[in-house]
Amino acid sequence: MRTQAIRIRAHGGPEVLERTEVEVGEPGPGEVRIRQSAIGLNFADIYQRRGSHGPHAATVFPVVLGAQGAGVIDAVGPGVQAPLHTGQSVAYFHPGAYQAVRNVPAQRVVPLPPGISEEVAGATLLRGLTAEYLLRRLHAVKPGEAVLVHAAAGGMGVILSQWARALGATVIGTVGSEAKMDVARAHGCHHVVNYRTEDFVARTLEFTGGKGVSVVYDAVGKDVFLPSLDCLRPLGMAINYGTASGDVEAFDLQRLHAKSLSVSRPTLRTFIADPADLRRGAAALFDVVLGGQVKLAVGHRYALADVRRAHEDLENRATTGAVVLVP
Ligand SMILES: NC(=O)c1ccc[n+]([C@@H]2O[C@H](COP(=O)([O-])OP(=O)(O)OC[C@H]3O[C@@H](n4cnc5c(N)ncnc54)[C@H](OP(=O)(O)O)[C@@H]3O)[C@@H](O)[C@H]2O)c1
Structure with missing residues (x-):
């Protein structure tokens, strides 16, 4: 046909x-x-x-x-x-x-x-399968943790924010316009930052009493990834899972040293390569x-x-x- x-x-x-x-x-x-x-x-x-x-x-x-x-x-x-x-x-x-x-x-x-x-x-x-591996497998979100979700009003962002909140996390979301702030709040974010007009690093540290977040979920890439490292608490993980603003530029691995940070650049394909993982997700x-x-x-x-x-x-x-x- x-x-x-x-x-x-x-x-x-x-x-x-x-x-x-x-x-x-x-x-x-x-x-x-x-x-x-x-x-x-x-x-x-x-x-x-x-x-x-x-x-x-x-x-x-x-x-x-x-x-x-x-x-x-x-x-x-x-x-x-x-x-x-x-x-x-x-x-x-x-x-x-x-x-x-x-x-x-x-x-x-x-x-x-x-x-x-x-x-x-x-x-x-x-997106739902991606949120599943990001929140439950790559980094397992625990109750009481603070997490940062970039582009929190986007397709991925609204799922990640709601699910992270359901797992007991305090969710901080960034968005690119005033209108999107309400969308992010309505989808699980406890705190929202317009990263085009505000310093999201300073605001994240403020929201967490200076401690920082356990994990950053970043699909914006180039414009936000490196400053996001400054939002992390010791042993935190920065996950760059997308590059809407462009690829993350090369950086000095020593930036991870002082707080023993980890960085990941994952893809859904790896996490559902086994059909059993696709069905479980x-x-x-x-x-x-x-x-x-x-x-x-x-x-x-x-x-x-x-x-x-x-x-x-x-x-x-x-x-x-x-x-x-x-x-
Ligand atoms: N690695 C994986 O396994 C995996 C799987 C699924 C999706 N992803 C990634 O997840 C991301 C989100 O996907 P989605 O389909 O749900 O899209 P989306 O989040 O609905 O749209 C992308 C958002 O990124 C933000 N953004 C920031 N800078 C941008 C720029 N220069 N140009 C365009 N957008 C910009 C915008 O939100 P603001 O206006 O609020 O900034 C925009 O709405 C994509 O990067 C995608 O590749 C990765």
Whole structure:
């Protein structure tokens, strides 16, 4: 069958996103075919479009962008076992998501429990799984700790802040505008700093009585990473998990010495390479959502055909929360 898709044939700005049609066959061994109702837009899609997500192998064009979505299974390939079956609502994390109907390896797919909609899962699964490993595995947040979340009103930020608070942490969030301060407060932040107008290091130390935070969750990168080290308490960890403002510049490792700090630059792929970890991470995410500790909402909806506008809004810092593309 033919299906609508968005692909790129060269790296560049939003103008390289092209509407096209591609052929989708029957699912192969170990695959399911999904008729998508929601495709999640992530900042990583922008890195992929620009070609700035390195270092990795050269891109082979054309590429269908996107990494996550949700919908209903409309066919299963040979060898696919229960619990996956035709007619089931699922979400997944796998490259090539900007496509109305597509085949996905069953091992990358999770069934959606009652109470988790396709729209919410399609928009947030990747971020929710990322929050799970950042808060529970890379650094396990403990009650009473203080944590700093940069871009706290963004798609990742609203999940991290709510979940960290539910784990008993005091959450300090930074945001890039006055309007986003309320969004961050409404999503778990005890304290919010506008880092475009205020000194976030001084404010973080003030909020923590001079002690500093145990962990910094930073997906802004270049503009904030090095000053963030000054926000940490002894034995603290700075986690740079994204680079919305650019890559972190080289720095002297001796900066970590005086307070025995650690630094990490992780990726979700490592933490869910084992399908059992993907299922465990999704189960933990669905638990906190169904339990009411983490509210996952879709902030913005765009038709898949309007993908250029969606990219422009995300990279111009005009969105809050999760963004979904509707085929
Ligand atoms: N490593 C992993 O495993 C992993 C997995 C998922 C996502 N991520 C990363 O998480 C980050 C957040 O992803 P998201 O999709 O949820 O995006 P998002 O947070 O909704 O959007 C990015 C935010 O970064 C802030 N920002 C600061 N400087 C910026 C600049 N120069 N240009 C654009 N934005 C800037 C903006 O918030 P303010 O206006 O408030 O500053 C913006 O809203 C991305 O960097 C992504 O790569 C990493």
